[in-house]
Amino acid sequence: MKEKRAYQVVVIGGSAGSFPVVRKILSTLPAGYPLPVVFCLHRLKEVRHGLLESLAYVSNLPVEEPGDKQRVEPGRVYLAPANYHLLVEEEHTFALSIDREINFSRPSIDLTFASFGHVYGGRMLGIILSGANVDGASGMLQAHRRGALAVIQDPEEALVGTMPRKVLGLFQPDHILTSDGIVRHLLEAV
Amino acid sequence: MKAVEVLSAQDVNLILSALNEASAVDFRDYARASLRDRIVRVAGLHRIQTVEEMVRRLREGKDFPQKMIHEISFNTTEMYRDPGFWKYIRDRVLPDLAGRDRIRIWHAACGTGEEVYSLNILLESAGLLGRSECLATDLNVQALALARKGRFPVRSQKVHELNWNAMGMGSELSAHHRIENHAMVFDTDLVRNVSFERHDLGKDRVPGAFDLLLCRNAMIYFNPALQEKVIRKFVEGLNPGGYLGIGYKESLPASVRGRRLDPVDPEEKIYKIALS
Numbered sequence: 001m002k003e004k005r006a007y008q009v010v011v012i013g014g015s016a017g018s019f020p021v022v023r024k025i026l027s028t029l030p031a032g033y034p035l036p037v038v039f040c041l042h043r044l045k046e047v048r049h050g051l052l053e054s055l056a057y058v059s060n061l062p063v064e065e066p067g068d069k070q071r072v073e074p075g076r077v078y079l080a081p082a083n084y085h086l087l088v089e090e091e092h093t094f095a096l097s098i099d100r101e102i103n104f105s106r107p108s109i110d111l112t113f114a115s116f117g118h119v120y121g122g123r124m125l126g127i128i129l130s131g132a133n134v135d136g137a138s139g140m141l142q143a144h145r146r147g148a149l150a151v152i153q154d155p156e157e158a159l160v161g162t163m164p165r166k167v168l169g170l171f172q173p174d175h176i177l178t179s180d181g182i183v184r185h186l187l188e189a190v
Numbered sequence: 191m192k193a194v195e196v197l198s199a200q201d202v203n204l205i206l207s208a209l210n211e212a213s214a215v216d217f218r219d220y221a222r223a224s225l226r227d228r229i230v231r232v233a234g235l236h237r238i239q240t241v242e243e244m245v246r247r248l249r250e251g252k253d254f255p256q257k258m259i260h261e262i263s264f265n266t267t268e269m270y271r272d273p274g275f276w277k278y279i280r281d282r283v284l285p286d287l288a289g290r291d292r293i294r295i296w297h298a299a300c301g302t303g304e305e306v307y308s309l310n311i312l313l314e315s316a317g318l319l320g321r322s323e324c325l326a327t328d329l330n331v332q333a334l335a336l337a338r339k340g341r342f343p344v345r346s347q348k349v350h351e352l353n354w355n356a357m358g359m360g361s362e363l364s365a366h367h368r369i370e371n372h373a374m375v376f377d378t379d380l381v382r383n384v385s386f387e388r389h390d391l392g393k394d395r396v397p398g399a400f401d402l403l404l405c406r407n408a409m410i411y412f413n414p415a416l417q418e419k420v421i422r423k424f425v426e427g428l429n430p431g432g433y434l435g436i437g438y439k440e441s442l443p444a445s446v447r448g449r450r451l452d453p454v455d456p457e458e459k460i461y462k463i464a465l466s
Contacts, residue, residue, distance in 0.1 A: 046273075046352065048438075067439050068410045069221075069417075081439050083271075084410075087223035090199060095223035096410045096439050098267060115223055 005149070007189055008123035009072065010035050011116045013109035013140070015042040015131025017159025021179040022129070026059035026077065028183045033061055034190050035125075037077045038086070040112040042105055042133065045083040052079055066094040080107035087115035102135065109136030109163075117143025124148035125189055127182060128173075131163030141170045151175045153182060193240060194233040197226055201241045205229060208248035212255040215329070217262065219392060219416035228262040235261065263330040265301035267407060268346070269308045269363075270353035272438050275406075275458040277357060280312045283433050283460065287401050293322040296400045296427070298391060298420075299408030300326040303337025304350070309404070310380050311366055315359070319383060325397060327389035334386045340367075340376035347374050391420045396427035403428055407437035418443045425451065428463045435460045 014022060018041060029037070043051055055077070056063040065081040072078070072092045080086035085097040086107050095115075102108035109128070113136060116124050126148045128136050144150040150173040155161030157178045167173055177185060197205075202222060210216045217225060229244075236254070238244045247254045270276045287293045293313075297306050306326045313319045328334050342350065347369075354363040367376045389397060391408075403424055409417045421442060424434055434451065436442070436459045442451065451461040 046356065048274075065439070067441050068437075069414055069441075084439055085224075087227075089221065089223050095221050096407075097224040097227075098265075098407045098410070098437075099224065099227070100266070111227070115227075118226075119223075 005122065005189075007035055007125045007149075009116060009120050010037045010125045010127070010186065010189075011040070011113060011143075012037065012127045012129065013040045013113060013131075013136040013163075014129035015109075015133050015135065015160070015163055017130035017132075020159070021153060021182070022055065023058050024179050025183055025186065026055055026061070026063070029059075029061060029186060031060045032075060034074050036072045036074055037061070038072070038080075038112070038116065039078065040080040040086055040107050040109045040136075042107075042109070042131065042135070043082050045106065048082060055079060068094065068096040070094050080112065082107075085111045087111060088119050090119055092119070103133055105133065105135045108139075110139035113139030114142040117146040117148045120148065122147030122149075125151070125186075127151045127153070128164050128167050129153045130158035130160045132160045133163060134166040136163055137166035137170050140167050140173075144171060144173070149174050151177060151182065151185065154178050194230055194238060194244065197229065197241065202226060202229065204241065205244055205248070208245045209255055209258060212248050212251055213259060215259050215390070216392065219413050221411055221413050224411055225262060232258050232261045260330060260332055263328075264333055265299065265328075265330070265408065265411075266333075267301060267304050268353055269304045269342070269350035270357055271304075271406070272458065273353050273356035275435065275438070275455075275460065276308060276312070276353075278455045278458050278460055279309070279435070280316070280357070282454070283402065284312060284316050284318060286431075287433075288316065288318060290401060291321065293318060293402065294398065294400045294429070295322055295324040295402045296397070296404070297324065297326040298389075298403060298405040298424070300328050300334075300337060300386075301330070301408075302333045302342070303340070303386075304342065305404055305406065306337060306381060306384055307340060307376050310384070314380065322383055324381075324384040325400075326384050326386045327397065329388065329390050331388055334388060338378070338381075338386045340378050340381060341373040342376075344369060344372045344374060350374070391423070392416055396423045398427065399429050400427055401429050401432045402435075403432065404435045406435060407440065409440060410437065414443065418445060421446050425463070430463055431465045432463045433460060434463070
């Protein structure tokens with residue numbers, strides 16, 4: 001089913017096992033894809049370089065780790081920087097925080113999803129991918145309550161199904177898709 | 191009755207105005223995304239379910255306003271967070287400042303003080319502790335009290351040690367502290383040259399002239415207007431040849447960028463004020 005909502009942002013959370021899906025998404029979305037795509041991935045806090053470079057290498061869209069107060073812009077891919085929480089302001093600028101870890105994570109997917117859900121509501125397309133941690137499920141629920149579209153990677157396909165299963169445990173998402181299905185959905189959503 | 195979880199911008203304004211009236215502490219120019227989360231956390235801690243109830247408790251006065259201030263302004267960080275930053279301080283900044291008779295240092299928004307102890311260990315290693323005068327300020331008086339005591343929770347010991355080990359100091363961090371009652375306790379003699387004082391970056395004047403000013407990952411909690419105001423104060427408060435260090439993912443607003451501030455380590459966000 002095609003949902004031709006006027007999305008303004010795609011927010012994707014992932015942890016263990018999500019990397020291949022992230023690469024698939026980035027290598028398939030075409031240059032000129034009209035939405036901002038925000039990734040909140042669990043990552044080693046002391047590793048500053050490497051992840052961004054490996055994603056940029058396969059991506060058709062420019063990839064960056066946003067600085068505090070940087071604008072969220074269409075056609076760009078953003079990766080939550082290590083050891084910060086990534087939030088968003090009503091003015092559509094990124095907001096960083098170094099508050100305590102949530103679900104042992106900083107960046108916490110819960111905080112990113114809740115923040116983007118609060119600001120973008122029904123204009124947010126949220127996707128939870130593979131992961132061994134439950135971080136993200138409650139944030140996805142909060143975003144969904146604000147009207148965001150909730151998509152999870154099929155737990156059977158995910159390398160580690162814990163994170164998408166936790167979402168299923170909280171509510172029925174709008175779509176449960178394989179990684180190919182996720183990519184198709186993103187292409188059809190614009 | 192409006193539930194706290196669905197706070198709108200207007201609700202936040204109402205709450206912050208009530209807090210300002212009750213306490214003369216004004217958070218209205220703080221960045222709203224993180225502040226919202228903190229307000230919701232305060233509500234949870236105090237079992238407040240509606241905006242109206244929170245405003246009422248603020249207007250009642252008593253100890254709730256101070257408790258709220260404490261919760262929304264309490265900041266903690268890691269010792270040697272971003273070891274690359276601290277290596278630059280150790281290897282380039284301190285040797286450059288070593289020629290001065292007195293080295294005046296300001297830790298602005300020091301929170302619970304991790305960076306104060308981090309820097310003082312480096313000063314001590316460089317034989318500069320005796321010549322340094324440090325001012326460590328924060329809005330949160332409980333955080334300052336903790337900073338004065340030099341006690342950090344043992345649950346954060348691992349992260350402090352990981353950062354310390356990345357510094358390549360050739361010793362263990364544990365050589366500088368003992369463990370007591372689930373805390374890492376640093377000798378308060380290490381901070382004998384530090385004055386811990388309450389200071390409101392938005393309201394109060396620059397408390398002197400400094401050779402090194404650290405304010406890392408505090409201005410992320412300010413809105414752009416407040417951040418700009420505070421950075422201008424910092425520029426005024428720095429001696430010629432003095433250094434400013436901010437957080438890795440922070441940046442200087444366009445209006446002050448380049449204005450006498452030379453990015454000596456653009457990656458680690460360390461800037462130097464022109465000598466003349």
